[in-house]
Amino acid sequence: MSASIRRRRFIATAAATAACAPALITAKRTAAQDVTGQGDFQYKVKHAWPELPSKFTWQTTHNVAVDKANRLYVIHEGVAGTEHPSIFVFDDEGRYIRSFGKQFQGGGHGIEVREENGEEFLYVAAYQQVKSFAKLSLTGETVWQKYAPMESGKYAEGEANNPQKIWGRDRFMPTNFAFLDDGGFLLADGYGAFYIHRYDKDANWVSCFGGPGKGPGTFQTAHGVWIDRRGDQPTIVVTDRARNTLQRFTLAGKYIDTLPGYGLPANLDTYEDLMIVPELVARLTILDKDCNILAHLGSDVDRLTADRSKSIRRDESKWQDGKFVHPHDACFDRQGDIFVAEWVSTGRITKLTRV
Numbered sequence: 001m002s003a004s005i006r007r008r009r010f011i012a013t014a015a016a017t018a019a020c021a022p023a024l025i026t027a028k029r030t031a032a033q034d035v036t037g038q039g040d041f042q043y044k045v046k047h048a049w050p051e052l053p054s055k056f057t058w059q060t061t062h063n064v065a066v067d068k069a070n071r072l073y074v075i076h077e078g079v080a081g082t083e084h085p086s087i088f089v090f091d092d093e094g095r096y097i098r099s100f101g102k103q104f105q106g107g108g109h110g111i112e113v114r115e116e117n118g119e120e121f122l123y124v125a126a127y128q129q130v131k132s133f134a135k136l137s138l139t140g141e142t143v144w145q146k147y148a149p150m151e152s153g154k155y156a157e158g159e160a161n162n163p164q165k166i167w168g169r170d171r172f173m174p175t176n177f178a179f180l181d182d183g184g185f186l187l188a189d190g191y192g193a194f195y196i197h198r199y200d201k202d203a204n205w206v207s208c209f210g211g212p213g214k215g216p217g218t219f220q221t222a223h224g225v226w227i228d229r230r231g232d233q234p235t236i237v238v239t240d241r242a243r244n245t246l247q248r249f250t251l252a253g254k255y256i257d258t259l260p261g262y263g264l265p266a267n268l269d270t271y272e273d274l275m276i277v278p279e280l281v282a283r284l285t286i287l288d289k290d291c292n293i294l295a296h297l298g299s300d301v302d303r304l305t306a307d308r309s310k311s312i313r314r315d316e317s318k319w320q321d322g323k324f325v326h327p328h329d330a331c332f333d334r335q336g337d338i339f340v341a342e343w344v345s346t347g348r349i350t351k352l353t354r355v
Helices: 003-007 010-020 301-306
Strands: 035-038 041-046 061-066 072-076 087-090 096-100 108-116 119-126 132-137 142-146 176-179 185-188 195-199 205-210 222-228 235-240 245-249 255-259 269-271 274-279 283-287 293-297 327-332 338-342 348-354
Touching (some): 035 293, 041 293, 061 327, 072 108, 119 185, 195 222, 269 327, 283 327
Parallel strands (some): 061 108, 176 222
Antiparallel strands (some): 035 041, 072 087, 108 119, 119 132, 132 142, 176 185, 195 205, 222 235, 245 255, 274 283, 283 293, 327 338, 338 348
């Protein structure tokens, strides 16, 4: 099955999601149609929240991250070969500050902020023809940029020194990061070989786990990765997107269990005792520290399921206030509010403010 087909399996996946997803809590909204959630988890919805300067355009928004000053960083895939930046920075009122990252155009994907010895840095993952991951300053200067870990033995010859837009299980298509307490990090090869790679604090490759397969501990799309520190013991959580599941592992990479019932889960973030799961099939899910579902936000699963032509993604006039189309990433800000990036061609960033 081609990569493009895998990325667009919304109809079959949405139907499966509707059948198996927990039904305890569903999205509820006020008469004003601007609040989503239930009980303690109600959020005011503001679509198209950041103010993008007119000289720029969104080009398929992918991921979001927030720094200590509550500035929002947005990365979009972009168009290969153009000078347009792929990373945009906004203040806590949604006002544009700066942009950079034209080197990721055509492949911009994952972005995270990490503090190291009192200084914050951006970690960026890029797929398609870029096939690299990088560490940047918050203003866009490159600290280092790396390519496929050939020492892992998982990749085709030339994948590191001659990256091309070629998909396959022996190709490198990094998607997201998770940060370890020892200064190292994990990198998900979500669209390529489906491995989770471990790097040390100096960005040297150490090991990997997972890979393609049908059994526990293997993946069909290892798209998102996160360290869940909410319980007694931290765990690695991987969104196995094509299987509609989360898989949990020890910090050593040993398989623990699988959590089913999601609709193409794309990534993860945590805030205090909460975890958020953006699902490409039109909703967000909030979990407690035991990974029980607390709420679904902005759900439009039924309508996306019925959209067999996939026209909703391409037609803004069909988007409904308070509901999502294809959430690709979500993160909490410093107050516990939520930013959402959607995988739509014209781009969309939504802010959910807790009521």
